[in-house]
Amino acid sequence: MPSSPLRRVRAALAPAGRPEPLLGHSRRRFVRRLPYVVAALFIAILLPSGTMVLGDEYGLNSDLALLLCLVQTAPLLLAVRRPLAAWAVAFTGHVAGAAALLTVPAAKGWAWPWTPGGIIGMLLLLLALGLRERPRVLAAAWALTGAAGLLFDSLDPGRSNGSWPLPVILGGILLVVTYLLRERGLARRALAEQETISEAERAHRTLLEERARIARELHDVVAHHMSVITVQADSAPYRIEGLPDAAREEFGAIAATARESLTEMRRLLGVLRSAETGGERAPQPELGRLPQLVEATVRAGVPVELTMPPTDAALPPAVDLSAYRIVQEALANVVRHAPGAATRVSVSAGPDGTGLMVLVVNAAPPQADVPPLETGGTGHGLVGMRERVRLLGGTLDTGPLPDGGFRVAARLPFTTEEESSSA
Structure with missing residues (x-):
């Protein structure tokens, strides 16, 4: 009607x-x-x-x-x-x-x-x-x-x-001017709200992407060990003579459980890698490649001093990778925000021998009038560092120094609290 x-x-x-x-x-x-x-x-x-x-x-x-x-x-x-x-x-x-x-x-x-x-x-x-x-x-x-x-x-x-006609003429002018001012104010408030929402969405998306990448890297580490377990459990009856039937069945159950775990992890990895690029299939870096990373940073105009005592002890793969990524992100921040600043990188074992200490300290830029390559930052790199350290159960300390420099200090334990309690 x-x-x-x-x-x-x-x-x-x-x-x-x-x-x-x-x-x-x-x-x-x-x-x-x-x-x-x-x-x-x-x-x-x-x-x-x-x-x-x-x-x-x-x-x-x-x-x-x-x-x-x-x-x-x-x-x-x-x-x-x-x-x-x-x-x-x-x-x-x-x-x-x-x-x-x-x-x-x-x-x-x-x-x-x-x-x-x-x-x-x-x-x-x-x-x-x-x-x-x-x-x-x-x-x-x-x-x-x-x-x-x-x-x-x-x-x-x-x-x-x-x-x-006076209120008609002046009133018409007032109506037009005030309406345009109101629309401009509404547009500015809407733009500010949208920028706030977009920034929150970008930060959330970056956090999810970093967690997904960390999950993929940890998957590669765990999958390697599970594959070794599967191969050893399958070949044990052939490598060890005189095994009783109960032991053979036990090795078979271990191999079956390991294969099932690998299948579930690969299924999860398929979800995480739905938008995967070819570069992510490359081998993950480790602390042994820090000299090459430092050399590339020096070529970018940042003097870097690396202290990393040689050791024959193998680090846990997750700790090895996370330490490399933390140093990589810290040096990238120096290049972007403090070009030419003297930087010191130190990687050493913790005081109790149960963790790895990573320290990256840079001084203030030598020339104050030289503008940084980036005048602002989103802090997403620091978010990624904290996520890596949190997954390993470690601690991270970052912040500016009194002389105008910046400090990144991370402690990465070799075992998490859950692993220590279950041992």
Whole structure:
């Protein structure tokens, strides 16, 4: 069933959004209170002055003049929250006032059908409308103001001094300017909110990607050991003579369990590597390749001193890889943010021999006037370091130094707390 014309008009003039106060989104309390202060100030000025002008200059009854001015000015306070309702009440008062002035002799030289105070009140209400309402509501209010002024001017042309178009012209300018300012403010707030959301999404995506890469690397390490277990369990009955049947069955069960674990891990890896590139299939780096990494950093213009005592002890693959990645990310940050800064890299065993200590310290750039290659950073590299250290149960300490440098210190235990407790 089609809606009636009255419903369409009512829908077109419906207020936009909830009755939030003008400037209510500001973080400053003074700014939020400002519309109420301005409205109260204009009411205190326009109410007594308008009543006096209507009674003394226009010759209207004093009680009626007070009532009309009250209806015309009091809605200014309502306009802070509901500009459209305030304009409707005040506009009705202005129309009633113009009709009442038709019953008294014309006041020569004074504005008509709108009084001087009434024009100021109209402009204030149109200003509030422009800051809140939709374009069709603004157009309707502007058109009604112009139509009412033209109607009263045509009813008694002798009263008019030509001031009735003033609220139409100035009101139209105010509506356009305030509407454009409001749309610009809304666009800027929407852009700021979108940038905040996008940055959070980027950080979350980077975290997930880093976790996925760490999971793939750990999978490669665990898969290697599980494959060795499978091969040894399968070949044990052939390599060891005189095994009892119970031992053969036990080796078979071990091999079957290892193969099942490998199948489940490969299935999980297929999900993680859904967008895998060919480069990720290459062998993972280890601490033995740190000299090549340092050499490449030196060629990039960063003097690096590497301290890594030789050792024949094999490190756990996860610790080996994580230590290399931490040094790699720390040196990359020096190249990007402190070009030319003297850097010291130290890799050593922990004091108790149960972990690996990784320390990367850089001084301030030698030339303060040389801008960094990147003026800002997202911190995603530090997020990746923390994730690696957390997965190994270690600790990470990062932060600036008093001399303008930066420090990255990580402790990577050889065994996690769960492994130590189960041993």
